[in-house]
Amino acid sequence: MTQKKPTYFSPPNTLKQKVGSGGIPSHLITRCQEFLENNAVDFVPFATKHLDELAEIKNKIEAKTIDGKTAMARIVNVIMQLKSNGSMFSYQLISMISDVMLRFMENVKTVNDDFAAILNMYNKILEIILAKRLQGNGGKEGIALAQELNASCARYYGKYNIKI
Numbered sequence: 001m002t003q004k005k006p007t008y009f010s011p012p013n014t015l016k017q018k019v020g021s022g023g024i025p026s027h028l029i030t031r032c033q034e035f036l037e038n039n040a041v042d043f044v045p046f047a048t049k050h051l052d053e054l055a056e057i058k059n060k061i062e063a064k065t066i067d068g069k070t071a072m073a074r075i076v077n078v079i080m081q082l083k084s085n086g087s088m089f090s091y092q093l094i095s096m097i098s099d100v101m102l103r104f105m106e107n108v109k110t111v112n113d114d115f116a117a118i119l120n121m122y123n124k125i126l127e128i129i130l131a132k133r134l135q136g137n138g139g140k141e142g143i144a145l146a147q148e149l150n151a152s153c154a155r156y157y158g159k160y161n162i163k164i
Helices: 014-019 028-036 044-062 068-089 092-107 113-132 139-159
Strands: none
Touching: 044 068, 044 113, 068 092, 068 113, 092 113, 092 139, 113 139
């Protein structure tokens, strides 16, 4: 009995055929990075619009005029916008605090008055950041704000016996 040598097959790379090959030239990446670092766009009006939307949702929660599932979906959408855009416009602290709030929202399944209070606290923290224009990580003040929100979330978990 003679042994046959194995035959190797290379399947077609259909994804590569669809999108092509190559990459982004390094000079374009450098230009984009320079633009982001030197942009003169004021992030405050953009963020304020989202904070107004969060306040409106919080009021609807307290008035019981919005169901929990709809409220949660809208809140997550707004917070994700703030988180993703904060760092791009030199407000890393907003991204950091929004991350704390998103992690909180992942663990909470019901919308109640205590949830609305934490949402209100998140809103107030961002208002402070924007009013003081605390860019970057906000230094000691920024870290304290993030820690207080985190502590509030931990108290909520304890009160409602939520294991994280």
